[in-house]
Amino acid sequence: MGDLYQVQRAMRQMRRAALARGVMAVLDIGTSKMSCIVLQFDGPGQFREEDGVGPMAGQSNFRVIGAATTQSRGMRYGEIETMAETERAVRTVVSSAQKRAGVRVDHVIACLSGARPSSYGLAGEVSLDSGKCTEHDIGAVLAACDVPDFGRGREVLHAQPVNFAVDGRSGLSDPRDHVGNRLAVDVHALTIDGDAAGNLVHCIRRCDLELAGVASAAYVAGRAALVEDEQELGSACIDMGGGITGVSIFVRKHMIFADAVRMGGELVTQDIARGLRVSTQMAEWLKTRHGGIEATGRDDREMIQVDGGTGADAGDWDHDRRAVSRADLIGIMRPRVEEILDEVRAVLDAAGFDCMPSRQIVLTGGGSQIPGLETLAARILGQNVRIGRPLRIQGLAQNMTTPGHAATVGLALFAAHPQDEWWDFDMPVSSHGARSVRRVARWFRNHW
Amino acid sequence: MQHLTRDSQRQAMLGRPAPARAPGGRPQPQARPARRDPAPSRLAYRLNRIWLTPLYRRVLRLGVPAFALAMVVGLYLSDETRRAEISGSVTAMVEKVQTRDEFMVHAMKIEGASPVVDKGLRAMLPVTLPASSFDIDLEALRASVMNLDAVEKVELRIEPGGVLSAVVTERTPAILWRHARGIELLDATGHRVASATSRDVRPDLPMITGEGANANTAEALALIEAAGPILPRVRGLERMGARRWDLVLDRGQRIMLPEDRAVQALEHAIALDRTQTLLSRDVAVVDLRNGDRPIVRIGMTAQNTLRRARGEPEIGPDGKIIEPDDGKTAAKPGKTTAAAKSSKKG
Numbered sequence: 129m130g131d132l133y134q135v136q137r138a139m140r141q142m143r144r145a146a147l148a149r150g151v152m153a154v155l156d157i158g159t160s161k162m163s164c165i166v167l168q169f170d171g172p173g174q175f176r177e178e179d180g181v182g183p184m185a186g187q188s189n190f191r192v193i194g195a196a197t198t199q200s201r202g203m204r205y206g207e208i209e210t211m212a213e214t215e216r217a218v219r220t221v222v223s224s225a226q227k228r229a230g231v232r233v234d235h236v237i238a239c240l241s242g243a244r245p246s247s248y249g250l251a252g253e254v255s256l257d258s259g260k261c262t263e264h265d266i267g268a269v270l271a272a273c274d275v276p277d278f279g280r281g282r283e284v285l286h287a288q289p290v291n292f293a294v295d296g297r298s299g300l301s302d303p304r305d306h307v308g309n310r311l312a313v314d315v316h317a318l319t320i321d322g323d324a325a326g327n328l329v330h331c332i333r334r335c336d337l338e339l340a341g342v343a344s345a346a347y348v349a350g351r352a353a354l355v356e357d358e359q360e361l362g363s364a365c366i367d368m369g370g371g372i373t374g375v376s377i378f379v380r381k382h383m384i385f386a387d388a389v390r391m392g393g394e395l396v397t398q399d400i401a402r403g404l405r406v407s408t409q410m411a412e413w414l415k416t417r418h419g420g421i422e423a424t425g426r427d428d429r430e431m432i433q434v435d436g437g438t439g440a441d442a443g444d445w446d447h448d449r450r451a452v453s454r455a456d457l458i459g460i461m462r463p464r465v466e467e468i469l470d471e472v473r474a475v476l477d478a479a480g481f482d483c484m485p486s487r488q489i490v491l492t493g494g495g496s497q498i499p500g501l502e503t504l505a506a507r508i509l510g511q512n513v514r515i516g517r518p519l520r521i522q523g524l525a526q527n528m529t530t531p532g533h534a535a536t537v538g539l540a541l542f543a544a545h546p547q548d549e550w551w552d553f554d555m556p557v558s559s560h561g562a563r564s565v566r567r568v569a570r571w572f573r574n575h576w
Numbered sequence: 577m578q579h580l581t582r583d584s585q586r587q588a589m590l591g592r593p594a595p596a597r598a599p600g601g602r603p604q605p606q607a608r609p610a611r612r613d614p615a616p617s618r619l620a621y622r623l624n625r626i627w628l629t630p631l632y633r634r635v636l637r638l639g640v641p642a643f644a645l646a647m648v649v650g651l652y653l654s655d656e657t658r659r660a661e662i663s664g665s666v667t668a669m670v671e672k673v674q675t676r677d678e679f680m681v682h683a684m685k686i687e688g689a690s691p692v693v694d695k696g697l698r699a700m701l702p703v704t705l706p707a708s709s710f711d712i713d714l715e716a717l718r719a720s721v722m723n724l725d726a727v728e729k730v731e732l733r734i735e736p737g738g739v740l741s742a743v744v745t746e747r748t749p750a751i752l753w754r755h756a757r758g759i760e761l762l763d764a765t766g767h768r769v770a771s772a773t774s775r776d777v778r779p780d781l782p783m784i785t786g787e788g789a790n791a792n793t794a795e796a797l798a799l800i801e802a803a804g805p806i807l808p809r810v811r812g813l814e815r816m817g818a819r820r821w822d823l824v825l826d827r828g829q830r831i832m833l834p835e836d837r838a839v840q841a842l843e844h845a846i847a848l849d850r851t852q853t854l855l856s857r858d859v860a861v862v863d864l865r866n867g868d869r870p871i872v873r874i875g876m877t878a879q880n881t882l883r884r885a886r887g888e889p890e891i892g893p894d895g896k897i898i899e900p901d902d903g904k905t906a907a908k909p910g911k912t913t914a915a916a917k918s919s920k921k922g
Contacts, residue, residue: 198614216615223616223624232628336625 136551142340146235153233154539159203160370163536164221166194166229192523194229196221206242206372208327236337237543241345241372243324247385250315261303267553269313283322287550290316290382345535346374346386352538353492353516363488368495370394375475385479389471393495396464403460420458421500427454469508490516494532674710682706682738689744725768754785766793786815802839832863
């Protein structure tokens with residue numbers, strides 16, 4: 129645990145260095161696409177009060193100066209499968225983003241969608257010696273959290289204090305200077321597979337970049353796609369990616385649960401390719417151009433010309449000329465999307481989403497752009513469903529404002545304003561062995 | 577979905593004959609070129625990042641070309657003969673332009689100069705004519721001409737047609753100044769014009785002498801002007817103690833003028849002379865230094881005449897009483913010395 133604390137603090141330090149330099153990149157490594165945007169931090173004061181621009185959810189102090197998206201390579205289920213391929217894709221996207229920005233980027237914040245995330249709720253309690261809560265006490269109560277056994281090879285990705293309680297008063301977001309005798313804290317910890325995280329770190333090192341932070345894609349997509357009220361009142365963000373469908377639940381502006389379903393849009397593409405016997409590229413084109421969920425009578429008559437394939441891997445189907453109706457396509461896609469949403473439903477049920485005060489569900493990610501998904505999701509997940517597009521951030525190109533880039537935009541917000549994590553607080557002195565030895569030595573030197 | 581299968585398609589195409597196909601031959605799929613990997617290689621990626629670093633960028637875009645240029649030029653010029661060649665060709669080109677006929681000066685024209693100055697001016701010209709006008713430094717020539725005392729002003733210019741024209745204004749001598757090293761001619765401002773071998777060279781000019789006399793020429797000239805009626809008797813002006821003037825007349829007479837308002841004092845003396853014929857009497861010195869009280873020192877003969885009338889013994893020029901029998905002989909040497917003195921002054 130101490131090791132992790134140091135590593136995360138080092139990454140925070142790196143982020144501070146990047147802010148001082150003013151340039152930072154965020155890198156969203158997804159299963160089907162990789163996008164990188166270069167942020168320029170101009171510091172506060174870019175807008176004056178009289179300009180009518182408020183703090184804009186804490187995103188007024190940076191702007192996008194370069195953005196690039198490329199096809200992902202060597203990824204499966206949101207994890208790095210072939211390191212060299214992924215490294216090439218990262219090089220492609222980073223170099224083209226750099227080229228557009230015209231500056232060299234050294235610090236990067238990455239997000240990871242897969243790697244089997246699992247959520248834990250931790251609780252800690254400590255007595256307040258001074259009768260008043262101080263900064264030191266917050267560090268102490270965080271250190272006093274009883275940590276369950278996460279399992280072998282698990283790494284903590286997020287550990288955010290979501291709730292403080294002083295004596296009987298619960299629901300405090302900032303307990304400093306509260307008078308009381310006992311301080312309790314609830315911490316949400318998100319752990320991922322350590323090997324997958326290590327692979328990501330290694331891959332980014334190989335591209336001569338410094339990692340200034342890692343975040344969960346489900347979490348950052350929620351930060352970008354949920355509006356402030358939804359984050360406050362309780363809602364779930366479902367990030368429908370290529371290989372992974374991430375689920376994150378927010379309440380009181382904190383993530384309290386995150387999980388991932390290992391199914392995504394690429395599975396739908398595979399189904400189409402198998403069912404219609406077309407190449408994967410053709411299937412992808414059919415899905416994005418003609419795909420849908422709700423079939424109508426007209427779709428039976430709408431024929432789509434399917435050429436066996438135009439790519440290099442078309443093989444024998446070079447001279448294949450066929451036509452399929454759109455209803456066939458919908459007939460292939462719908463069961464798979466239903467299955468994904470059923471899995472999401474199961475995850476939400478397991479998380480106890482039904483007990484939330486507001487059961488708003490926001491669908492985002494590339495998969496949420498399937499026409500008619502809203503009605504299907506409303507039937508499976510609940511009535512309050514909407515498609516969430518990411519927040520507008522300054523300087524981002526129009527083609528990056530689609531739901532598919534929610535995680536990228538959220539990562540930019542995360543880079544600008546990370547929420548407090550456990551490692552942002554100073555650990556109590558007693559847990560630092562070396563420092564206490566030094567204190568003893570100093571005491572001896574002063575008194576003898 | 578059923579009609580999608582190949583069987584159904586074949587059903588649809590039943591009426592058509594099968595396309596003619598070479599036996600044993602299947603249409604080969606056209607070989608497509610392998611897709612280029614869009615990812616930059618590690619080297620390209622690193623070079624691109626280096627190129628985006630501002631320092632490297634500046635060095636590569638500015639430093640390296642500048643260094644290469646300096647290197648090439650330096651290597652080329654490191655050879656002595658090449659340097660000489662280049663400088664020689666440049667010099668030749670400059671020479672060729674400068675010696676064009678349009679820039680040549682063939683003659684020198686001097687106006688308003690006396691023969692002496694004319695000769696000196698021609699000698700001062702640093703080049704022999706004809707010469708290029710680029711070789712004649714008019715400023716330097718003018719400065720050296722102005723060093724001639726006789727020249728007050730000179731206008732030098734090169735006129736079209738290759739003529740160097742010099743318009744000289746010479747100083748006019750107004751006074752003679754005798755000092756320890758000889759006699760000099762001064763103009764009205766006290767500037768030296770020329771040296772004179774003797775006073776007879778310019779008998780028309782008044783004479784001044786004494787230390788610092790040349791610095792007060794204007795006052796001296798004013799005094800000479802004021803001395804109109806007694807001018808035939810004036811031998812000259814002597815500067816006393818670099819402070820005031822003495823007007824020296826013949827017969828050893830001397831009018832001592834005050835430091836300031838000397839002209840008025842001289843006019844006073846002339847008025848005294850006109851009313852009382854003061855200067856034609858035996859008066860050695862008229863002292864006007866104190867304006868309220870002019871003092872007259874009478875001559876030796878007059879003193880002795882007075883003393884004789886009073887029945888006192890006569891005195892010699894040294895102020896001592898001489899023996900009555902030597903009275904005649906004692907008076908004579910005084911006179912002769914005065915005459916000698918006056919002749920020396922002249």
